Amino acid sequence: MSEESQFKFSSSEELDALVLEFSNLKAYADVLRQQIEISTGAIMELVMSKSSLSEIKLLGGNAEVLLPIGAGNYVKAYLKDVNRIIVNVGAGVSIEKNIEEAISNIEDKIKKIQSHVSSLQNQYAQVVTRMDQLQARINELYSQIESSRKV
Amino acid sequence: MSKQLPPQLQNQLIRLQEQQEQYKALLLRKQQFEMELKEIERALQECSNLPEDTTIYKSVGTLLFKTEKNKVISELNERKEELDLRIKTIEKQEQRLRQQLEELRKSIQASLSGTFTGS
Numbered sequence A: 001m002s003e004e005s006q007f008k009f010s011s012s013e014e015l016d017a018l019v020l021e022f023s024n025l026k027a028y029a030d031v032l033r034q035q036i037e038i039s040t041g042a043i044m045e046l047v048m049s050k051s052s053l054s055e056i057k058l059l060g061g062n063a064e065v066l067l068p069i070g071a072g073n074y075v076k077a078y079l080k081d082v083n084r085i086i087v088n089v090g091a092g093v094s095i096e097k098n099i100e101e102a103i104s105n106i107e108d109k110i111k112k113i114q115s116h117v118s119s120l121q122n123q124y125a126q127v128v129t130r131m132d133q134l135q136a137r138i139n140e141l142y143s144q145i146e147s148s149r150k151v
Numbered sequence B: 001m002s003k004q005l006p007p008q009l010q011n012q013l014i015r016l017q018e019q020q021e022q023y024k025a026l027l028l029r030k031q032q033f034e035m036e037l038k039e040i041e042r043a044l045q046e047c048s049n050l051p052e053d054t055t056i057y058k059s060v061g062t063l064l065f066k067t068e069k070n071k072v073i074s075e076l077n078e079r080k081e082e083l084d085l086r087i088k089t090i091e092k093q094e095q096r097l098r099q100q101l102e103e104l105r106k107s108i109q110a111s112l113s114g115t116f117t118g119s
Helices: A003-062 A099-150 B007-048 B068-119
Strands: A064-068 A074-078 A084-090 A093-098 B056-060 B065-067
Touching: A003 A099, A064 B056, A084 A099, A084 B007, B007 B056, B007 B068, B056 B068
Parallel strands: none
Antiparallel strands: A064 A074, A084 A093, A093 B056, B056 B065
């Protein structure tokens, strides 16, 4: 095997390996981004739920509210019991908690998800940095192979 | 110039790809079961701390039905046992498939080095 063809072979082998690693990292980055979006959505939902509960607590049982029945339609309603809140604890099970406990439960959930999001964001940043490094090396190898072909 | 891979090697590569897909699907299923198991364990922990006469609701479709603590705990434990069993079965399948993949990969490597160095 000539020196030139040996060079081409090893460069293209490295290029193949880098392209494979890049594509794996891209898939991983997509999963991470998706998880960040889902978790951020969950935080927003919890924040909304917490503000509703805080407002309910503030107004006590006196508030007239509008009950959403879908497609932007509402019926007027009075809150029957504002002291016991039904809280989902997972696996299709919901339990009654008093309003303070329910709010603190939501706050705990928000904290846990925020810490999870921050860890996901760190991982995402690391993956993107590695992808940038790979991209630079891939471009370099590609130009080398192209120019050796022209020669 | 480019050399056609022998049919036997092509078949092995196809099998490797199929087994890798199977392996990924298996891992995904295991992950889903493990997540459900964690959720059940959390719910069980929450329920076990409640007084006996507490009101518990169970969601069925879009409705929440009032039920009893003992009933919910027993249902959750039943599902937990089922999931434990499924995860163990998947782990056995995973181990078997991993071995098969390793053997196939070695065999492909051997065939590839034979193809490119032998002629």
